[in-house]
Amino acid sequence: MTTSATRCLLRTLDENYALEDYQSGVPRWCIGCGDNAILAAVQRLCRDEQLPPEKTVFVSGIGCSSRFPHYMHTYGFHGLHGRAFPVAEGIKLKRPDLHVFVVTGDGDCCSIGTAHWIHAIRYNMNMTVLMHDNGIYGLTKNQASPTSPQGLKSNTTPRGAHLEPINPVSVNLGIRNVSFVAQAVDWIPELLHDIIAAAYHHKGFSFVRVVQRCPEYLPDRYDPWVKNPDRMLLLSHADGIQISPELSRVYRHQEKHDPADRNRAREIASVSDPMPVGVLYRNRNMPCYEDLREPDKPYTPSMVGAALNREFDKFTIWPENGEDGGAGKRG
Amino acid sequence: MCANRLAVTTLHLTGEKPHGDADGFGPLGLRPALFSAFMDLSLIRYGYPLVLIHGAGEDDLVLPLTEIMDGILIEIAPRGIEGERMRRHLLGLEKEIRILVAGGRAESLTRLWDRAAAALLSGTDGEPRRSLANSLEQARENLRYDGEVVDCREETPARVLKHIWSVAQNNKDRKLRETIDTLALKLSHILQADFMKTEEAKSAVNLKHSFGGAYESVFSFEELSRILRARPSEGPLPEKRRQRLRSALSVLQSWTFFADPGTDGEANRPTDSQAFVHDGIFSALEAYRARQPEMIDLIKAMSIAELEIQNNYRESKHDAFFDEFDEQSLEPEDLALFPGYLVCLQDGSLEAAGKSELLDALSSSLPIKVLLQNHDILDGPAAGSSQASSGIKGPQLAAMAVSLNTAFVLQASSSHLYPCRDSIFKGMAGAGPALFNVFSGSTGDTPASTAGSSHLPPYLLAAAAVESRAFPAFVYDPGAGEGWSSRLSVGVNPQAEVDWPVHHLSYEDEGLQRHTGEVAFTYVDFAACDRRNAGCLAPIPPARWNDEMIPVNEFLDLEEDQAEEKIPYILMIDNNNVLHRLVVEDKLIHAARRCRGMWRNLQELGGINEARAQEMLAREKEVWEREKEKELAQLREQTPSAPDQPPSAGQAAEVEETGPPEPAPAADAPVDEPYIETPRCTSCNECTDINDRMFAYDENVQARIADPDAGTYRQLVEAAENCQVAIIHPGKPRNQDEPGLEELALRAEPFN
């Protein structure tokens, strides 16, 4: 509820944020790292949406990618490895007025943080998730991650990774109350921006897997797709992402995909070559946990105090008489 | 037919003069034939009594007793004999309660229930008693509602409206309280965060205090304090801002708007009598004005708090605005947060002065909610005598209020309060003024009205008033959209799309032959309920019935020349349930025509049978069809080979190859100037790392060539080679003297 005065005064505010207003420090990422593209796309989004920096928060775990909050001139929480989601959920629950972004890596999200990830999908809280998937642990210098390709030789898999990689998009689509899943690649910045924007505009848990190149440890990993646009499959829809004519000239392989079509989304997600890019699935009707749990009254300090005291009273032991010094049993 | 002619006709048909007076008419106990099913209201299930639900929400403001009982039966009565027995028991209880209420008992539902149950049980014993007790007990356990039970009487409209008004008040109270508590909480968070930056907050004493007693001894609070103090912090809020926060907070923490002045803050529930419920417009306005300053302060503090919480308070702009904050600054949506002032008026008491005061209030934007209760709505011959004394009538006032286009206006009789409950709530909850023009159906209890002009129970008379279009129900909501039909709704009226509602009537003739037919309920049927109209109606014995006689509704549909040969009649029944035909005098026919004309206007404004709207719709449809046809034709032209068949079900998705790519114009032929396909730049820093004067980022952090002469051709070529998306085109060397150009030109080749 706002009063008419607030509404009217807010309209007259001529705040105008430039992209630089969201920049903070010089990224410590390697030159050529795909994280740079994601940062640029996110800063563009913040500027385009004019998100007040003090109303925006980036939450991350640990990893190269998770250094992201340091480079945003907004609030940030560089948390524990794999624990970005619970922190973000806490923030959203307590401060639903904030724009919450989660930045996580393939190691952070799909390895140590998997349990939190699965439940975060289930909770469907309104936040935008960028999962930087470089298929490797970058920060700790070259260990295989759950999304590393089979056979990848790394510090922890000197004879090559044994297992098939996990498919993060399919995992999302496997959770019953998933509400938004998209896939982007760092080397098509226009689409990267549009997809992150679509995720931001979706109310609910919007998961974007960004295929991100790590020139340091997996320099050629995505070359076949980067160098050959015909191996990319661009998803477009009137109710999804539209692809500009300029981009269409380069990326001719396209499919009209309705984000409401979950079965087709599953089919598309299961294919890695051609690599799909776009919004795979969106369900606008999925309820958000913070709405389901919205308290019917504000929790004032006196209410919280009274509730705690009620609980404590259940366990309080009153000495029957002064003699047993407070340790008396109740009959 | 003029009065004269009525006599002539009666003489012609019966050989007698009409009685022409109430005394000859009344003892027969005549009532409209369609009322035959309603001889004893205590025996039938209908919309009364109503229960004014305690602790009601928006969804269950009031409920008829019958609905509550039906709800319980759905819960507890199984299918089959057992369920049937329960049903009988519970309906017996319902009837008992109805009789108690009709007898004047004003109590809550649970009390009446217990009283009725005790009475029923005392009349039985043995097994039947056990079975009855069992049913009633189960039902009682499933009774989820309580509240005052009201019958349809003179005071009913005021009670029902006051009840709904108080639900709206409670809602507002709760919402405002929540909003204000939230704002206060957030303001206190800001002040608390500010406090945490102070030396005092970081002192060992405070740290110790905040920790609690248990393990105090194992911590060094001095050390903790030293560490915290050593951390750089932003410093406290400016004093001016802190003052602003504090003063807004203190207003938000001490308001008592809904409370009666004098009650303490904790217990402040909406109180009605003195502050918010009035019997005159003037006193309501005075009460409103008395509270206005507090309301302005509160809205001002709320606005400041909202801006502060959003970090959007700008002293340079907002200080001046809030310095001048007064009643002019309030908008309807602000007023809507605060209580409405209920005024209960009787039509008889509305003299000319009162009328203009009322219309003034209704044309303001103040939250004045007026109940205008009508006792005598008859227009025409019967009302002739009383018109002078009562001055303006309710329906006229309601029409005037509608024409102001500022107030919410609802017209309904007591019988239709329940179907109109949501609209009543809307009018009560809304920001602006509202008029509720209600006919109670009670004519006998007030000295002001023509005493006892009807022998019918108020419910029947109220229902008849709506049914006959004499007092049509409508809702006018000036905020409900553009145009009459979205603002005015007449849908609550029975069979709203026709002139007169038509019902089924079956009866037996003297030879015990069954007849059935459709009978319309017209204005004349309603007017016939009023003793004062006895002189305008004359019963004709069946032996004299002939083909010239036609029902009034058919008569009203005739052209004048055809009407000349016909005699209009209505059907009535007497106390012994015997059917009579009564011929109708011209005066009543004229009044019925007038009533029908007004009803048709209302229908048209409310979007029913709206001739113009229908015409417009047809035109629009035609235009739309033409456009569609054109579009289709165009489509056919554009895609001559497009398959007519829709894609088959198997084709889950269409994969399209967008033809051979047209090369980007810039890439058409090798160019001499270096350039970057900026939109495809991934901001990876490769090129800027090589030379950040030659390569620079634009406002989207995407690279462009800022100055081709700020570096060497070698750097250009290296950047092109390093760029992972290969979007740097080095062009031709600009400085022909640069060493190694030949090799560089070769390396540049693939990128140009």
Ligand SMILES: Cc1ncc(C[n+]2csc(CCOP(=O)(O)OP(=O)(O)O)c2C)c(N)n1
């Ligand atoms: C609890 C815990 N376990 C292990 C680590 C070591 N660790 C730091 S980052 C990281 C992997 C990060 O991989 P990813 O999330 O893919 O980020 P990237 O560096 O690739 O962007 C690991 C295992 C840690 N910091 N904390």
Ligand code: SF4
């Ligand atoms: S190690 Fe890889 S992921 Fe990390 S900053 Fe360098 S390029 Fe990026």
Ligand SMILES: [Mg+2]
């Ligand atoms: Mg990684």
